[in-house]
Amino acid sequence: MRPWAISTSQSLPRCEVARSSHDIRAHRPAALLKSLTAGVAGRKHYCKGNKRHILLKGDRILVIKIERDSFHYCLACGLKFIATARKDLTALETDLQATQ
């Protein structure tokens, strides 16, 4: 008997159980991305990232929902956030894979 073989086979099904029985808790790590959506400005207002960026009715906007608040960003700011997040995710992925 190899003890490490047992621990490997036990860790996989445990993950599956957590995913199906506690949906809300299991999905919590993905909540950050779920709070980001693409939207359309319903009226003229200002970008949350820069008050000089004007969002006109019908403009594509990035909507970030944090608890009960929602923040609107112009396309330029939204795309900048996505580019930054993509780099952060790549760095996170590298860190995670490097840590043993």
Ligand SMILES: [Zn+2]
């Ligand atoms: Zn902006």
